[in-house]
Amino acid sequence: MQLDDNSKVAVMGGGPAGAFFAYFLLELAERVGMELNVDVYDPKDFMKNAPSGCNMCGGIISESLVQSLATEGINLPPPIVQRGIEAYELHMDVGDVRIEAPNLEQRIGAVFRGAGPRGDEKTKTGFDGHLQKLAEGRGAKWISERITQVSRNEDEAGKIIVQTKNDNSGIYDLLVVACGLNTSGLKIFETMDLPYKAPASTKTFIREYRLGEDVIEQTLGNAMHVFLLDIPHVEFAALIPKGDYVTFCMLGSSINQEIVKTFLDAPEVRPCFPKGFPIDKGDCQCMPRLSTRGAKTPYADRIVFIGDAGVTRLYKDGIGAAYKIAKAAATTAIFHGISRNDFHTHFRPACRKLLIDNALGRLVFFVTGQIQSYRFARAAMRRAVIREQKLGKGPRWMSSVLWDTFTGSAPYLEIFIRALRPSVWMRLISYCAAALI
Numbered sequence: 205m206q207l208d209d210n211s212k213v214a215v216m217g218g219g220p221a222g223a224f225f226a227y228f229l230l231e232l233a234e235r236v237g238m239e240l241n242v243d244v245y246d247p248k249d250f251m252k253n254a255p256s257g258c259n260m261c262g263g264i265i266s267e268s269l270v271q272s273l274a275t276e277g278i279n280l281p282p283p284i285v286q287r288g289i290e291a292y293e294l295h296m297d298v299g300d301v302r303i304e305a306p307n308l309e310q311r312i313g314a315v316f317r318g319a320g321p322r323g324d325e326k327t328k329t330g331f332d333g334h335l336q337k338l339a340e341g342r343g344a345k346w347i348s349e350r351i352t353q354v355s356r357n358e359d360e361a362g363k364i365i366v367q368t369k370n371d372n373s374g375i376y377d378l379l380v381v382a383c384g385l386n387t388s389g390l391k392i393f394e395t396m397d398l399p400y401k402a403p404a405s406t407k408t409f410i411r412e413y414r415l416g417e418d419v420i421e422q423t424l425g426n427a428m429h430v431f432l433l434d435i436p437h438v439e440f441a442a443l444i445p446k447g448d449y450v451t452f453c454m455l456g457s458s459i460n461q462e463i464v465k466t467f468l469d470a471p472e473v474r475p476c477f478p479k480g481f482p483i484d485k486g487d488c489q490c491m492p493r494l495s496t497r498g499a500k501t502p503y504a505d506r507i508v509f510i511g512d513a514g515v516t517r518l519y520k521d522g523i524g525a526a527y528k529i530a531k532a533a534a535t536t537a538i539f540h541g542i543s544r545n546d547f548h549t550h551f552r553p554a555c556r557k558l559l560i561d562n563a564l565g566r567l568v569f570f571v572t573g574q575i576q577s578y579r580f581a582r583a584a585m586r587r588a589v590i591r592e593q594k595l596g597k598g599p600r601w602m603s604s605v606l607w608d609t610f611t612g613s614a615p616y617l618e619i620f621i622r623a624l625r626p627s628v629w630m631r632l633i634s635y636c637a638a639a640l641i
Contacts, residue, residue, distance in 0.1 A: 205543035214376040218246030221511025222382035223335035224530035230342035232538040250333035258318035285313035286446035292428040298583040314446040321412035321488035401500035405493040411486035503547035515555040518562040520612025565616035584635035
């Protein structure tokens with residue numbers, strides 16, 4: 205089961221995973237002298253602001269991802285990155301501490317996925333819109349419709365029939381599902397005889413506040429503000445400056461409005477905003493679902509699931525994971541084939557590598573959660589970080605572990621190995637003992 209000249213490929217979802225796949229598939233096809241017809245179906249217009257152009261994401265990219273994309277010929281113009289993040293401020297009830305980026309390669313950037321939040325009058329191209337233009341430049345055709353039905357045409361070797369909300373249809377050699385978890389798209393496949401099982405997920409919270417660049421510079425600067433507070437169900441919360449806006453992100457289990465209010469009312473959070481600013485209301489907000497466990501068997505004959513619909517990274521660097529998995533799927537389709545066995549042999553290893561890394565990530569976040577739950581542990585961690593930040597030279601192991609855990613700048617395997625260093629634990633244990641005395 206192979207792609208050949210004039211094969212037709214449908215991509216369901218035009219976010220980073222779908223756009224990356226279309227881009228790499230057409231690039232690789234050109235290398236081997238193959239002409240393909242690629243249709244990307246997505247009802248969203250990424251050149252618009254507010255929900256009609258947003259894919260509901262905090263919008264963080266790492267410097268390492270920017271460099272990896274550059275080697276692929278994918279360059280991000282300066283306007284795409286709304287603000288470079290060079291440090292983060294860690295806020296706890298025991299005090300605050302500033303952690304500088306360990307090195308230039310571990311800086312991160314804040315981007316808008318669409319053209320900006322609701323009410324934003326400035327014309328801008330978001331990250332997803334930029335990828336769309338690149339994929340179209342390779343030859344992909346964007347179709348502003350939602351796929352509502354998928355079936356097989358058994359008369360044509362099981363090719364895929366897709367039908368849209370407007371009753372348009374097409375027959376394709378390969379269907380790539382990159383619709384994410386925040387649409388009803390994955391329900392289409394529940395009635396098909398597929399080994400696929402959708403990822404487990406949890407609800408999160410994102411809100412945009414318009415403060416203006418001058419106010420942001422005075423209050424938050426070029427730092428991401430991270431909060432480790434002992435609030436049930438909250439794994440991670442941060443304020444991310446972007447141009448005129450600040451993005452508030454909260455990750456955890458079963459996040460609801462009551463938890464959000466409890467968090468925003470915390471005395472560690474209020475000082476990050478201008479005095480008297482109404483933080484109970486934002487310019488734009490959503491409660492998207494976030495993958496917590498990868499999909500089971502994200503492939504079948506002529507079908508492959510990527511991005512959040514397949515396997516992605518736990519909590520952080522979803523865009524980086526979309527890049528890696530999309531490229532692995534495109535490489536498999538061009539050089540190996542599009543049968544279930546082809547994807548199992550050549551695409552599954554990339555998914556498995558990410559799943560193993562996520563397992564270590566759950567362990568890292570478990571340890572972070574334990575520290576978050578005990579005041580003496582929070583005080584000890586703060587003391588250890590302050591000591592490292594005062595050092596002019598030398599390794600800053602605790603600081604680098606925290607930076608990469610909260611920013612997604614490194615695989616969880618690297619974070620886990622660094623966290624196992626005896627010097628890290630000896631210092632942390634000694635500071636814990638001092639805090640308990």
